[in-house]
Amino acid sequence: MIQFEAVSKRYAAGRDGLRDINLMIDAGEMVFLTGHSGAGKSSLLKLIGLLEKATRGQIRVDGRNLGRLKGKAIARHRSRVGMIFQDHRLLTDRSVFDNVAIPLVVCAYSHQEIKRRVRAALDKVGLLGKEKTSPETLSGGEQQRVGIARAIVGKPPVLLADEPTGNLDPELSAEIMRLFADFNQVGVTLLIATHDIALIKTLPYRILTLNKGELSADSMNLHA
Amino acid sequence: MKKLKASRRIGGKHRWNANKLLLHHLHAAIFSLGRLSRNALSSLLTLAVIGIAIALPAGLYLLLNYASHSVSNWDENSAAISVFLRQEIDLPTAQALQQKLLQRADINSIHIIDKDSAMQEFRQFSGFAGALDALDSNPLPHLLIIQPTLNEDSSTQDLQQLEQALRTQPEVDLVQIDTAWLQRFQAISNIGQRAILVLGSLLGIAVLLVIGNTIRLEVYNRHEEIEIMKLVGATTAFVRRPFLYTGLWYGLFGGLFAMALILLAIFWLSQPMQQLLSLYNSDLILSYPGLPTWTAIVGGSILLGQCGAWLAVGQHLRKIEPS
Numbered sequence: 001m002i003q004f005e006a007v008s009k010r011y012a013a014g015r016d017g018l019r020d021i022n023l024m025i026d027a028g029e030m031v032f033l034t035g036h037s038g039a040g041k042s043s044l045l046k047l048i049g050l051l052e053k054a055t056r057g058q059i060r061v062d063g064r065n066l067g068r069l070k071g072k073a074i075a076r077h078r079s080r081v082g083m084i085f086q087d088h089r090l091l092t093d094r095s096v097f098d099n100v101a102i103p104l105v106v107c108a109y110s111h112q113e114i115k116r117r118v119r120a121a122l123d124k125v126g127l128l129g130k131e132k133t134s135p136e137t138l139s140g141g142e143q144q145r146v147g148i149a150r151a152i153v154g155k156p157p158v159l160l161a162d163e164p165t166g167n168l169d170p171e172l173s174a175e176i177m178r179l180f181a182d183f184n185q186v187g188v189t190l191l192i193a194t195h196d197i198a199l200i201k202t203l204p205y206r207i208l209t210l211n212k213g214e215l216s217a218d219s220m221n222l223h224a
Numbered sequence: 225m226k227k228l229k230a231s232r233r234i235g236g237k238h239r240w241n242a243n244k245l246l247l248h249h250l251h252a253a254i255f256s257l258g259r260l261s262r263n264a265l266s267s268l269l270t271l272a273v274i275g276i277a278i279a280l281p282a283g284l285y286l287l288l289n290y291a292s293h294s295v296s297n298w299d300e301n302s303a304a305i306s307v308f309l310r311q312e313i314d315l316p317t318a319q320a321l322q323q324k325l326l327q328r329a330d331i332n333s334i335h336i337i338d339k340d341s342a343m344q345e346f347r348q349f350s351g352f353a354g355a356l357d358a359l360d361s362n363p364l365p366h367l368l369i370i371q372p373t374l375n376e377d378s379s380t381q382d383l384q385q386l387e388q389a390l391r392t393q394p395e396v397d398l399v400q401i402d403t404a405w406l407q408r409f410q411a412i413s414n415i416g417q418r419a420i421l422v423l424g425s426l427l428g429i430a431v432l433l434v435i436g437n438t439i440r441l442e443v444y445n446r447h448e449e450i451e452i453m454k455l456v457g458a459t460t461a462f463v464r465r466p467f468l469y470t471g472l473w474y475g476l477f478g479g480l481f482a483m484a485l486i487l488l489a490i491f492w493l494s495q496p497m498q499q500l501l502s503l504y505n506s507d508l509i510l511s512y513p514g515l516p517t518w519t520a521i522v523g524g525s526i527l528l529g530q531c532g533a534w535l536a537v538g539q540h541l542r543k544i545e546p547s
């Protein structure tokens with residue numbers, strides 16, 4: 001589903017984000033991505049979501065060669081890759097419902113269809129009663145779940161999360177991970193960047209470790 | 225409706241493209257309209273600026289156009305030649321001259337104002353009745369008002385030839401032909417037309433800049449929203465569309481506002497204008513412009529709005545990318 005071949009990312013400032021990454025993630029896998037701060041976790045996710053372009057190498061997602069995509073094709077690719085951020089990136093001047101609806105509006109779904117899908121997504125993250133409120137009035141955990149609802153509402157086959165539990169308490173973090181496991185159950189491919197080693201040690205998933213921009217370990221967590 | 229349902233059943237991948245585009249346009253149009261109404265005050269101010277900037281040159285143009293139209297209608301009267309006969313010529317001689325001159329091809333009609341009725345009229349309207357009574361004889365001559373045969377290709381030269389011929393008649397004392405003011409008016413109207421063109425171009429550019437800048441500011445304010453839309457898969461065309469519609473609405477409503485201003489001005493001017501025209505014996509009335517004029521004004525305004533919007537979003541939106 002996601003394939004890196006000798007991928008490097010060098011930023012304009014001359015800093016290396018990623019160096020010579022090779023990896024393969026199959027459809028339906030759920031994978032954690034860890035590493036020290038500045039190791040390149042966010043960079044790797046951004047390359048997959050086409051928020052950045054690789055300096056060298058080739059990335060394939062669902063058969064698409066990302067280096068070749070332009071204009072509309074980039075937009076279509078992004079609509080098939082859901083992204084979740086630590087800082088949520090919600091629009092504070094819109095209701096929860098409108099925030100979650102954005103990916104559907106962009107794809108011109110009918111009004112009823114949008115309503116049905118948004119409610120389904122909010123139901124999945126346990127926020128069905130909060131449609132009309134502003135994201136500003138929600139707690140950090142609730143805002144994170146709104147972000148998750150927005151990422152899944154278009155039913156993308158790939159879901160990327162950049163430190164989704166960054167500043168949540170362990171209870172909430174575990175709950176969000178369970179949510180991800182649920183999505184994985186129905187076939188979604190997930191790649192989750194996180195610092196929370198303690199949490200992922202308890203979960204039976206594959207773990208990729210980055211060190212200074214290089215892939216230093218790729219292991220299956222069998223201890224869980 | 226049927227298509228919508230069918231497309232929903234397929235769900236996502238193979239929806240009708242045309243249908244989808246229509247939905248996108250509808251959404252963008254309504255969305256941008258909603259935004260304008262939410263910031264009603266600033267939208268109204270912008271609309272007022274656009275309306276005034278369009279109404280000013282358009283109104284002046286209409287006025288000038290109307291004036292030259294009126295003048296060309298007076299052409300026939302103003303091109304009339306007044307022939308004053310010598311003092312001693314009596315009415316039968318004048319009538320004989322009238323018959324003789326009517327043979328000429330370049331004369332259309334001749335109207336005699338005999339001196340007695342001229343005196344009568346003068347007495348009535350001038351307010352010099354008392355002074356005139358003191359005169360023992362009528363000092364006025366008989367007067368022939370000659371209407372030359374005018375057609376498309378008759379030139380001032382023809383007119384001068386006729387004038388010359390009239391002047392050489394023994395009965396004639398004085399020939400008066402008054403086309404100088406007409407030519408002067410033509411010249412002034414030409415200058416006016418150019419001035420209005422310059423003014424109109426400048427104000428048109430101003431409208432373009434006002435709309436462009438307003439939309440540019442809006443793009444700036446909604447930077448975050450644009451990034452998120454692109455993040456979840458919006459194309460540049462999709463993000464651009466509401467801004468283009470904003471330009472369209474500004475153009476449309478600005479044009480309608482200009483139309484209202486012009487109508488108001490015509491309404492306000494019509495009465496004094498009527499009085500002025502009646503002094504010139506004109507039966508013209510100040511009429512309201514027709515559909516083509518309104519279409520031109522509102523259409524031009526919409527065009528300016530679209531161009532302004534494109535100026536504002538052209539390259540700019542492409543560069544806003546999520547990070």
Ligand SMILES: Nc1ncnc2c1ncn2[C@@H]1O[C@H](COP(=O)(O)OP(=O)(O)OP(=O)(O)O)[C@@H](O)[C@H]1O
Pocket residue numbers: 011012013015016017035036037038039040041042043044
């Ligand atoms: N836009 C950018 N311009 C220049 N350098 C950048 C940019 N983004 C990231 N980098 C650099 O690339 C390297 C990897 O950064 P990245 O954000 O991917 O790390 P990370 O693993 O996500 O770190 P953290 O855990 O702190 O989020 C860092 O050295 C960083 O300074």
Ligand SMILES: [Mg+2]
Pocket residue numbers: 041042043162
């Ligand atoms: Mg990071």
